[in-house]
Amino acid sequence: MSDKKELRSRQWYGGNSKSAFMHRSWMKNQGMPEDSFDGRPVIGICNTWSEMTPCNAHLRDLAEKVKFGVYEAGGFPVEFPVLSASESQTRPTAMLHRNLAAMDVEECIRAYPVDGVVLMAGCDKTTPSLVMGAASCDIPAVVVSGGPMLNGVVKGERVGSGTAVFRWVEELKAGKMSEADFLAAEAGHSRSAGSCMTMGTASTMASMVEALGLGLFQNAAIPAVDSRRRVLSQLAGRQIVNLVKQDITISKILTREAFENAIRVNAAIGGSTNAVLHLIAIARRVGIDLCLDDWDRLGRGVPTIVDLMPSGRFLMEDFYYAGGLPAVMRALGEHDLLHKEALTVAGIPVWEQVREAEIHNTEVIRDWDKPLCKEGGIAVLRGNLAPRGAVLKPSAASPELFRHRGRAVVFSSIENYYKRINDPDLEVDENSILVLQNCGPKGYPGMAEVGNMGLPKKVLDKGIRDMIRISDARMSGTAYGTVILHVAPEAAAGGPLAFVREGDWIEVDIEARRLHLEVSDEELARRAEGFVPVLPPVNSGYQRLYRDHVEQADLGCDFDFAAESRELSVQRISH
Template identity: 65%
Template sequence: MTFAPASWPRRLRSQEWFGGDSRDNIYHRSWMKNQGFPADLFDGRPVIGILNTWSELTPCNAHLHDLAQRVKHGIFEAGGFPVEVPVFSAAESSFRPSAMMFRNLAAMAVEEAIRGQPMDGCVLMVGCDKTTPSLLMGAASVDLPAIVVTGGPMLNGWFRGERVGSGTALWQMSEDIKAGRMSRADFLEAETAMSRSPGSCNTMGTASTMASMAEALGMALSGNAAIPAVDSRRRMMAQLTGRRIVQMVKDDLKPSNVLTRAAFENAIRCNGAIGGSTNAVIHLLALAGRVGLDLTLDDWDRLGRDVPTIVNLMPSGKYLMEEFFYAGGLPVVLKRLGEAGLLNRDALTVSGQTAWEQVQDAVNWNEDVILPVERALTQNGGIAVLRGNLAPQGAVLKPSAASPHLLRHRGRAVVFEDIDDYKARINDEALDIDETCVMVLKNCGPRGYPGMPEVGNMGLPPKVLRKGITDMVRISDARMSGTAYGTVLLHTSPEAARGGPLAIVRTGDIIEIDVPARRVHLDVSDNEIAARLRDWTPPLPRPSGGYAQLFHDHVQGADTGADFDFLLGCRGSEVGRDSH
């Protein structure tokens, strides 16, 4: 893609606030000067907002305030004026009822923070799962020059000589507790080994996936995704990002120039190659909606279907993000895609170079971490999108994290009406369930919970685990953590709370999944399904106010990104007249 930089110098947007000697200009400048800013910072140099999701209640991002100082250094070096702006930070590990419920709120807050304030460009400082898509969505809706810098993953966890992957080890060990293979004391001891440095998940969970998606989309500098949070090269990347955003403002290089269909296709294929999180599906669909691209679940299935998963990281493989970085990181993966004809080489990036120019010289330093294609974890990675009478608008599954013997399966449904029903019954020894059954969880979609929690990877019943069984087919309208694994069918659409067919599944019904054929089928007649749907009534009360009601009333389905219906499209950077 060709890009023609704008002429420079030119009058910048921030000069509407700071440039001149009117009463309003003096009002804006004088208040800023109470922080000790010299007068020449307001002379027409680019004002760069450092939008920071730092928060001590967002552990993945708790080091971003320090990292922002390096961004400031870079902005000053390039002749810009940096201003750090705290923005809404939705922590995956602490927000209730679900961090996903607040992604759209964060995106709204970011959009208005950019549009309503004197910024010419912005650096998006992100890390934890929802902070990356929310800031990208907000920035795309304003379309001022923007660039991502992530906080980076934690160092490897180690417990008794074994790697401990954040999230992934938690799911494994909790199942071992139920199966009697691990003591509670050992579990508590292992807890201290799980998170031993600042940073986000060290597995290919959603945080690492979305960092990779930002880089694959061209919205971050090459190599950004995998650098560990505590590595000095992370700070260098932050400083270089600060320098780069100033030039982007001068060139008027905006998200709309970068977030093209070619960029999204690159990201979808990259997600297949890295064994990325199913959550990326929802976030990229929502981001595409902000830039007016018609991206669909069918695109995800078509583009990712023949992409081999070559990154040998948990939860699909055995290594962690630290090894991925040492092996060469995402540039190696993108180079492999380019060599296989699976990369849109001419896609523009925030560096001003094309996707291929950035990665053509990348070197793989460890072929057990980034595998040759012939040794791929699976030759058909990507995200599988299944459809059928149980999921007319689609459901997603991550083949690289599933058990091959369960990719074709027919079994009796054991139904849980909601997550509370599941928790109340799953440990009951009298529960009529075995490993051939299909576990079904309802009312955990975008509207149903509300907020679509990461509960789709339901833990197995203890009596099944004690047999040595580690996987069963599970189906829900929920999400699952990118650190999780298993033969788990997610995001079933329409969701149960909207009266989708999932709502009328009963215990004892037969369900069939066929991943190669992309089919999920409820073995009940059309007439019976129609009759059940006629008798169906929503099981959950409608929220009676506040943000929960706004979310319930306006959230779209998972199959289109679960954004709010009134936030689709780009609204630009124009703002109303000064009121002072």
């Protein structure tokens, strides 16, 4: 970019006005030389590093490599922190703070003199929040994911972070694992820097970044502590300068074709149900009307060929050695399931980036005709219990429960569930359907990952390890089971889920995408009379803002006023 007027940062640093003097002078107190302000692109490094977000605690080191790359390409890097939503440490849920972090990112980009931005993310919600904020600003952007931890190993067994603990908790409750072994497993469960090494939400969203074209080659799977993760960071620093010079903004990458690629990739990798919420929210930030039907339609016919926990056997470290996401995308392209001309931040079409990728281990990345699951993707169920839809991950569910009819055991809140689930007098058996209410976006608030309810002890004692569970909550991407989630509208918004009663019959047919409460319309209307939502008290002004303005799950749980931001972003932040 030869015309300095085209650089947004020149509005701060160009010329000899009082404002320019002050902007430059204060930056120079950090020891920055005069030529830092000579018209070279200013690159923001938006970092979610935090010691309270263990997945992202190594991002300070990676940010230094990004800076090297920016300098090499002739740019001027400046790092700034934003809210880091920690899935493992935050209560009640990091999802409550995803939108707050997105607002933080958006306002920082708008307020600071940056021409392009490198988004440093890792933990589940940090990736979508950074992309949502940057998308609203529409400047050049590259995402650098922190990468997954090394494989977990406990007593010689390969274990996945998040996934194994669900089994251990159940085995501890059933008396099949000692407390000493349970506590000893912690050391081998999370043994290096990085995010969960299963195909949980963190790895899924890193994969979505790469599939969307926002991340460089192999962004998703290089282990956090592998030297190649640092190399990727340095290359990202170089490339963001090139994107600024070419004026390749984030909206030129985030096209409908890019989102369709990502949805099919999610099916092929057995990705997290949380990706549904996040991609819909991101798409709406750039004015693309992505909906649940797109997820169901595009995922059908796509086999899950990646054999990773929680659906399969292996972990992200194995996935990288087997060829990583490029190998999966090549397979999709060879079966006409990839928009090959979609642009990437490498400045080239996606097919040019992945067409030479190879599969090095066909146990981890299976042959197309020998999939882990013949039809992956996300199943979107509808019916009188979920008029606006609910989702299920078939690759993590039990096939014998794909068609099922059972009586509802209803919990009015997660606290009610904890109080009653192991009550010996609870009328429940393996044919029952567990129903959890008031854990959606408004009801919790924040839509916590409590949808994968543990089974009752009396059922576990029979050796049963799965039952159908239905809720308006979310589920960790590391979890598994026949769990129907994101029921919309939620109970706290007066959705039919609020009016399910103990003993009601519910019919589930995953193949037919049917979720039906066997109660007449007239009876549901009678139960809805005088409805008052069950809303726990909010503890802060932000929680009040969230509850008042969050949209339902089928719209991505973004704020309703984000639409105004999308319209304003058309005017470009340079104005």
